[in-house]
Amino acid sequence: MKSTEIRLGGTSLSGVSRRTVLQGLGMAGLAAGVSLPLGSGARAAGTATLRWWSPQASPDQLKMYQSQIATFEAAHPGVKIAFEPTSDEGYPAQLAAAFASKQLPNIVTHLPSFAAQNYYGQGLLEPMDDVIKAIGEDKYFPGANNVYKTSDGHYCGTAIGNTAADMLWLRKDLMQKAGIDKAPATWDELRTACQKMQTGGIFGAPLPYGLNSMTSLIFIGFIHRAGGQVFTPDLAVAIDSQATYDALDFYKSMREFCPAGATNYSWGESLTAFVSGATATGIYAGRVLANVTAQNPSIADFVTCATYPTKSADIPAWTFNDFPSVFIPKGVDNLAETKAFAAFLFEPAGYIPQLHAAPGHILPVLKTIAEDPAYLANPIIQKYKAEVSLMSSAAAAGNNLGFETAQHKPNLKANEIIASNVIAELVQRVVLNGEEPKATVGDIAKKLDDLMKA
Structure with missing residues (x-):
């Protein structure tokens, strides 16, 4: 280097x-x-x-x-x-x-x-x-x-x-124009909001679908927000679950609200899409605030954030903090x-x-x-006291693949799993390539098991 x-x-x-x-x-x-x-x-x-x-x-x-x-x-x-x-x-x-x-x-x-x-x-x-x-x-x-x-x-x-790396970023001006009076709290509400705000050349969301670490890390959050987990607290592979199928189904349903280039999005592209005004929502940490202020001040007064929605109201929020x-x-x-x-x-x-x-x-x-x-x-x-306060509390309670929940043992293989892009591969195969979910999840589960045993 x-x-x-x-x-x-x-x-x-x-x-x-x-x-x-x-x-x-x-x-x-x-x-x-x-x-x-x-x-x-x-x-x-x-x-x-x-x-x-x-x-x-x-x-x-x-x-x-x-x-x-x-x-x-x-x-x-x-x-x-x-x-x-x-x-x-x-x-x-x-x-x-x-x-x-x-x-x-x-x-x-x-x-x-x-x-x-x-x-x-x-x-x-x-x-x-x-x-x-x-x-x-x-x-x-x-x-x-x-x-x-x-x-x-x-x-x-x-x-x-601390970072609250997967906050839901919103444009209050676009929400008002679309008749949305509160931040989406569930996946159905998020889909509806993106559908209403996707107009005039603005897309609904900048979710990543590339074969990279962002897609892996973000999708792990979606599995948890569906009520699932990648590993059990004792670190047995647990990705083959209904929660994962639900997360894949929702992630696939969101593709129509993302720019064409999202198939290769990583952190920088996703951030830029929201900051530039190309998308109505964003998924990122607090760098959004400084970038909007410096690069697109015309929307700075309308930017806010919420914890990312879960599948249903009874599933608690799960925030990715890479610590x-x-x-x-x-x-x-x-x-x-x-x-x-x-x-x-x-x-x-x-x-x-x-x-x-x-x-x-x-x-x-x-x-x-x-x-x-x-x-x-x-x-x-x-200026953004409420947003910084929310990110601080979300991050303090946050998790990642090495620390999925407070009940989980530390996963010493998390670094290798993310580097392997195996979770991103799952997203690409099911969401972009249309492969059958159950067989694909089973294949990815085996790859995870092999990585844990290597």
Whole structure:
């Protein structure tokens, strides 16, 4: 992968003593509000270079990372940070290559919690217990790190944020024009709303049907919103159920309300369809708010969200939260400095601007930040208080394939299952290709079973 290095405020250590380096690191620990012990990590030519990977690298986010990097480097003479953007779709292959070649990033952020569980289960990650303690366990929202608990009593990562990744986004102006007086709460209501609003070149919805992770992750939510599950709490394959057939039937019925290009939609295309005004509803996280404000302000006053509808009123909502993570690969150089940087990312002076780079998209996991006037003062968060509040509560109660419900064991194979696109394959075969559902679901169930046993 080609990397993009960001180096602001870094200091070359040519001719600088080791003692000076460690003194600088110690002072930075005080500045950052952390007290992690600093080891004697090996350095090339007296300089420690920490590689930071993240798929969250929009221009506004990149600016905030640059600021955090500059502050950390200035306070830690002899440490420089190289930021390298990764891909939501491509990170499994990128990390597999990094682990195989031992060309490891020091720190990885914003990947799903199930990725951290998967890599830790293979012995590939450092425990994050002391980083969490340095940040302050009491600062987190209760249970924020439960999804990172491991079978050996440690934490495989820590949460850098929450996302409510599959909210139903709505245009109040289009709803009013179509005579719709409330957000759809059931699938029938959603279909009716999309049908009424699909007019004048505007489609009803931007659901994904591509062979990619978005389709897999979104459709897993539909299975749950039909009252089903992909695995039992003990991780036996449970996808062959009436709920899955109902979800497939509904997903197929929605195809007529989606643009032709939805057969290849992933996250970016689905987001753009709603933000541009091409669809009346959307399915995405809070990045919608910043993008609408910047790219299509004419509809900004009419945008709102709700939890995505379920098959019937008696089925509870199920929100996909990938629990964006921070984790450290095992065996990295300069481990002490890496842990200090991981904790530093949560310091308010840097963490709040990082969250503000996409207001409402990555939501704070520290209650001290969520209550901070500096965080709350953001104009977009102020304008969309109700939407941000709803996303925060939905995300806090959210789940994903690695954490389907509170009763489920952590699924350490979730990362491999999503990377395999087997759930998206199910959607394409039944919805797009017209294959017989029962036989196809049975085939996919076998593939899931093989993946779990591999």
